[in-house]
Amino acid sequence: MISLKTADHPLWLCGFRPFFLAAAFSLILLIPLWLFFLGAPFGLALPLPQVPGGATIWHAHELLFGFVLAALAGFVLTAVPEFTLAPPVPPAQVRLLAGLWLLGRLGFWCAGLLGKPALAIAGLAHLGLVAGLLVLLAPRIWHAPARRHLSFIWAMLGLILCIGGFYLDALRDGDVARWLHAMVGLMMIFIVLALSRISMRIVNQAIDEWRERHPAAADADADAEPTEYRARPPKRNLAISCIAAYTVAEFFLPESRLSGWLALAAAAALLHLHSDWHIGRALLRRWPLMLFGVYVLMAAGYALIGIALVSGGDGFSAGRHMLTIGAMGLAIYCVFNIAGRIHCGHPMDERPWVPVGAALLVLAAGLRAAEILPDANVLGLYQLAAFALVLPYAVWLWRMWPLLTRPRQDGLGGCDDYVEKT
Template structure:
């Protein structure tokens, strides 16, 4: 296993041998993660601030009737497509040497498609469901097409990510069919199913991110050990999330769902035991703590929802779910964006007070938002302040990493 990891690591820069011979490619279009992250950070700031102002009563969005559906869809699918674009166009050429990186004009056009999808959904009441559906499904469909090499790989080494993305494509079709009144399933119920699929996708992606980031970190620090993320614990967590999601869809009030929430929470938390290495102690390393905090937020979300479902005196499932959405998913984006901005611009993985704040403030905002059931008299204030605090990490990200994304790689390699 160690030999396989070393061999895989040795292929990590082979994709630069297949870099397209395109002239005058600006640095911000030199690799898939660059324009995605340059747009994703400000878009998250805008979306969350607007939602905080709307829900707390300070702003009325006059161009949309169903603001709640807009918020949930955008924070799930709208952001997901940009994140998947960055993750797959950066990672797949490394995992499959010979795969041509997606850069330049072709990358610019797919970014335009993502922007068109966002605009169309914001103004869905004016452009219509079918236009919004076509643009948004085209974006996710293109990403799946780009990932086809992973799905068709005879060894099926990374096919699970492709299958998870395909399941999300089907769920998104279902969502737009609901919006167009072609099916009777409530859109919000479909978005809860989508959340479960996104959790699974993130758990699968984190296996790869953990392997790359932690081994990169240990190599830089001269730690003589290798981190290996083993499938069984992740697979158990995925199974429990699938069961929870299915039961919640069909039997949302069944008390068994509470116990399934505890099961999902325990299985996800169990993944953190992988950070206990045989020959080295790494739990004092900031990036290990950053990544572990994602699993802890997932744990709290499913555990609190399970507790709520078994406790008739509390009605806060929709609040506790924010430990999964604002917390774990929000942390997944910011931590991966930080890691990729360091490693894939030719720099060593580094931490600072800024990276500490990015992670810590998302956690603080999540607790403010998720614990509203215990402080309902301050609900509006907690909505607004948590939204503001949640956006600060992405403001810091722009400040710290925008030059990394706008300038060529520090080590002189293309990409």
């Protein structure tokens, strides 16, 4: 039996393997704990770990520093070497980073019992994780041809700022929520950066497949049906700039009308970004449609936030959850299913459970946002949203566990793409 401590264990073949599993496990644990804390289901009310800021901060922190940070680490450890044509990160360093993520979880959960020393350990572990990613990946990005991926360095530096600010304020009993809000904005920027690269490959592949399967229609609509998808930098940079402007305004002027107008500007910029997706009927194929859905949910989230802040009405929390449960949850699900399969040496899964899971995530965001409706059964909506959020990741874990914990069957290296046999 091969030990988890050795580099030979399949779990350490590529950086995404332990981190994608950790992310899925953390979400599947986190959401039911939150429901039981709220008193549902079965009328049970369980206590959560005592942390600075209370239960709501614990909930948001674990979503972002647990689930999202693990998913992000797995993605960059795999994608950056691929994008830059550089060697993969060695297994020993991946194990160290995974250990820092786990130490961060334990330290934060024990903050109520052990006090500020545990909180300091959690902060150092999280900072060590992201700083480690930066040290390992920045040289690969810097030395790549044309340095086309420098934005990942700036995103990781922003992440270090958010983590350091959160724990510094937590140790001195300051306002920690603002750093979590800033991290949501930073994750939206990171999603735009990452999906623009993933979409170039996935969407163009879908266009080629559609034209191959419908040659007569493709020839008849040669002028109407695009032959190539391009994620244009000006539109992407405009969306990123507007999201960044709203995030900064929210940090310094929370829930202000200025923040509201900037949120509406972010929504408009994201809708403008949608024009890159005029790719004809290939958009209706599962993978392009799922990726496009991320941008739709992101635009809807900022629109709800902006309308709420400008009008003074409800909808701010609904918009926030449209960003987190919706855009963030669906983006990570897409990456798990795309990168997880092809870097395990398998083609992407074409079975029905994948789009059904994506639809459930969209439903979860809608249910969570429906709390603003008159006479809404808020607790009931929370229960349904939680079920719709957890189920797709539970099914993904069940389907992918054998692939992520066993050796590749195609004879290729740990992070190599799937290569179709001819």
